[in-house]
Amino acid sequence: MELERFEYDNKIVRKFLIATILWGTVGMLVGLLIALQLVFPQLNFGIPILTYSHLRALHTNAVIFAFVGNGMFMGVYYSLQRVLKARMYSNFLSQVHFWGWQLIIVCAAITIPLGYITSKEYAELEWPIDILIALIWVVFGINMFGTIIKRRERHIFVAVWFYIATVVTVAMLHIVNSLEMPVSFLKSYSVYAGVQDALVQWWYGHNAVAFFLTTPYLGLMYYFMPKAANRPVYSYRLSIIHFWSLIFLYIWAGPHHLLYTALPDWAQSLGTVFSIMLIAPSWGGMVNGLLTLRGAWDKVREDPVLKFMVVAVTAYGMATLEGPLLSLKNVNAISHFTNWTIAHVHVGALGWNGFLTFGILYWIIPKLWGTTLYSKKLANTHFWIGTLGIIFYAVPMYWAGWMEASMAKQFDADGYLKYQNWLEIVTQIMPMYVTRAVGGSIYLAGVVIMIYNLWKTAGKGKFIGDEAAEAAPLTREYTPSPGMHWHHAIERTPVRFALVAFVLVAIGGIVEMVPTFMIKSNIPTISSVKPYTPLELEGRDLYIREGCNTCHSQMVRPFRSETERYGEYSKAGEFVYDHPFLWGSKRTGPDLAREGGKYPNAWQYNHLMDPRTMSPGSIMPMYPWLGENKLDLSLTKKKISVMRELGVPYAKGYESQAEGDLKNQAAGIAKDLNDNGVPVNGDEEIIALIAYLQRLGVDIKQASTVSK
Amino acid sequence: MFQNVLSSIENVGLLPSITFLFFFGFFIVMVFFVLRMDKKSVKKMSEIPLDEPHSMNP
Structure with missing residues (x-):
């Protein structure tokens, strides 16, 4: 040959x-x-x-x-x-x-x-x-x-x-x-x-x-x-x-x-x-x-x-x-x-x-x-x-x-x-x-x-x-x-x-994947779990941008040591509106699934600006730019409509109302911060992130209060 | 859409067992055939990386 x-x-x-x-x-x-x-x-x-x-x-x-x-x-x-x-x-x-x-x-x-x-x-x-x-x-x-x-x-x-x-x-x-x-x-x-x-x-x-x-x-x-x-x-x-x-x-x-x-x-x-x-x-x-x-x-x-x-x-x-x-x-x-x-x-x-x-x-x-x-x-x-x-x-x-x-x-x-x-x-x-x-x-x-x-x-x-x-x-x-x-x-x-x-x-x-996607009983819904408000949604996107999930999980496992430390363990129905999920894979810092209402807004503000003022010895980075940057609202409407297309039940036409709702909620947080000696205008990025952190786990806490 | 179609499958819990049996069968058949492979051709195949007599470089 x-x-x-x-x-x-x-x-x-x-x-x-x-x-x-x-x-x-x-x-x-x-x-x-x-x-x-x-x-x-x-x-x-x-x-x-x-x-x-x-x-x-x-x-x-x-x-x-x-x-x-x-x-x-x-x-x-x-x-x-x-x-x-x-x-x-x-x-x-x-x-x-x-x-x-x-x-x-x-x-x-x-x-x-x-x-x-x-x-x-x-x-x-x-x-x-x-x-x-x-x-x-x-x-x-x-x-x-x-x-x-x-x-x-x-x-x-x-x-x-x-x-x-x-x-x-x-x-x-x-x-x-x-x-x-x-x-x-x-x-x-x-x-x-x-x-x-x-x-x-x-x-x-x-x-x-x-x-x-x-x-x-x-x-x-x-x-x-x-x-x-x-x-x-x-x-x-x-x-x-x-x-x-x-x-x-x-x-x-x-x-x-x-x-x-x-x-x-x-x-x-x-x-x-x-x-x-x-x-x-x-x-x-x-x-x-x-x-x-x-x-x-x-x-x-x-x-x-x-x-x-x-x-x-x-x-x-x-x-x-x-x-x-x-x-x-x-x-x-x-x-x-x-x-x-x-x-x-x-x-x-x-x-x-x-x-x-x-x-x-x-x-x-x-x-x-x-x-x-x-x-x-x-x-x-x-x-x-x-x-x-x-x-x-x-x-x-x-x-x-x-x-x-x-x-x-x-x-x-x-x-x-x-x-x-x-x-x-x-x-x-x-x-x-x-x-x-x-x-x-x-x-x-x-x-x-x-x-x-x-x-x-x-x-x-x-x-x-x-x-x-x-x-x-x-x-x-x-x-x-x-x-x-x-x-x-x-x-x-x-x-x-x-x-x-x-x-x-x-x-x-x-x-x-097929059974998890197709069978409703695999993910029991919880009626008190509601979609995020526009401000919280923007805050969630900041949480993603800043990579908070790198060090903080949002998943309380059903162990006594975890429910003692964080609160009720996490359930599948809590995450039905989470595109994407943010469970995290590493706890360099503590879990945040039940963070909402744990600390006042002012604590969150100071902690984000310089963690060591609130928690001496903390190794968390400082995020001072969150207090300086103005929150970008140009995509808020689009975000709401994309979320609706993905199955999140925002009412039809809610986009037109979203910006107003967002500003109202932000003004409320800003007022609370001002009352506690933190000078903010209410249009900073940090306000949205605080709104999101204060929402975490709140729905499930309400559910247990109601059932009691 | 397909949610309704697939949620109507009965005994969907059997799926994992069926798949396990599928793999186990696949594995057994594969081992059976691998053991029956011709010794000479296996040797030849395993020497492919070493068989570079025709490279023109030193």
Whole structure:
């Protein structure tokens, strides 16, 4: 058979590689800044866009979509061409994909700190950027499937299956979770409300971890580990089982983010059961990765690439065992809302994603520049510094999580909460916040060493932009080997393969969401729960803009320790008008679900302007700009009509009355503030936010008064 | 709209069990076939990443 000559495109790999390192450094720097702000709240320098609640989403988005995203594309564009023995389908699409993705990142880096966000975690971006993401993702998909179709290798290697599942599932998750009704160019409301919104969000949020941070990186593991160790994967059969079980099970596990919340019980249990089952394929994958090194462990002592990969796969194993354990209700009762979760995700992000990316970078750059690594010694130094950084990060966060939970749940002999004041807990965990920031700095120092080493490596080689290769084309006639018919039927035709994968991942979502959406008894309505007034609605949007939900939950779980501290536990019917839901996922500060009426307006005002005047020792940022900015009323009417379209029962034509009602309510609050010595005009943003805070939980309190 | 259609499904609680059985069946069938795979072709497939003899670069 005559061999065909072609060239691998290394230039696109280099582009994504540079983006990975650049955005990775930026994402980690932002993380370090906000970690330091938890110790020194003044480090926002009084600037809104540098404030913790504005930057936390930038940190998570930068690390997930900019660092790991570009890292994934780098590895995919390198390995896909080689296992399929074909150049990427279209140079043009590769360029559109690269520049489109960087444009999305830049848009995110501008809009998130400015507060143009939806509040849904890892899906904070507003609707025009959501559309751009969908388009660029389709470009990536076409480029990948085009390459698969013109391949010169009959069998599609298992790594590519993981890439296909990633493309298909992320598209589905992104589109379903981002369905929102625009109010203006940079403001929209989620079409789902309350419990349903929470379920869709955590179906998405969990699977963003599964199909953005895990499956593509498993694909990379299945390619780069055998390459680095120079031996085939331990068991190819196990990798097939790993793939199908993992993608099927993962999609179900979302509700484990909502244990003990107002989500229906059966959905919570389903999430737990599938999470526990996930241990099997996850560990199957980890074992498969580690055993690839059987008989080559002596190489691990020498080769920094393998060192990084071994720790990465081990971190994957640890995180995927811990995850299911955190999904048990009794464990989750302790871990949820605490820093334990922060420790858990950073074992995954710093260990699994970070270290696998570093391992690949150390391996791929000498290959692309046709040279050897500049300094093995520096790479080993990076490895040890990085490992130390992970430990210094994770251990204090675990400790903090356990301490928070045990202090928050402790009662004294008389049956009262031992630590009634939330600040007692916050001040106890300050040393852990300090150590965590130290751990993050150490990890980042390792990255700086890596950048120097890689820069020097590239400098001593010559970049090979188009790498010549040759392979025989595929023939039309083909007889599969015995016992292989069944899998060939789906695996040799990529489109059919993608369809099967799609059906598998769609089932989980449908079974969980359809009943929650369709059956009224799952969300019992509460007659005293009424829509927000226009002022409260504006205040709620400010709550979202300022990112209050980053540190404050609005979900009282049915534990005595929580009902004692906050009040009646939260019920599904309370959230029917909440587009989007604002339950939060972390309590750096106390829960706010029952905040209404707890403190006078003046207390809220002073606390927002400078939290430490009301709560000495608080680590909450100051929000003085809320007292200066005038409330923007230009969208109020539109907001009311969009909410009505989404099913919130505002009377027809209420828009014309809304502004008057808003001003009346604002005047009332302003008068109360003036009477208590706070000079305000009544048109400041802070008035709306206070109105919203004073409304939280009030409906349910009225309901219980009436029934008494 | 579709709310009314789907809310009329009886025994919707069986859905999770059905799905579990579906997966379990899928899993068993998959393991059965994976174990029956031809040894030689499995070996060949697993060596795809290492099989780059035709790259023209050193």
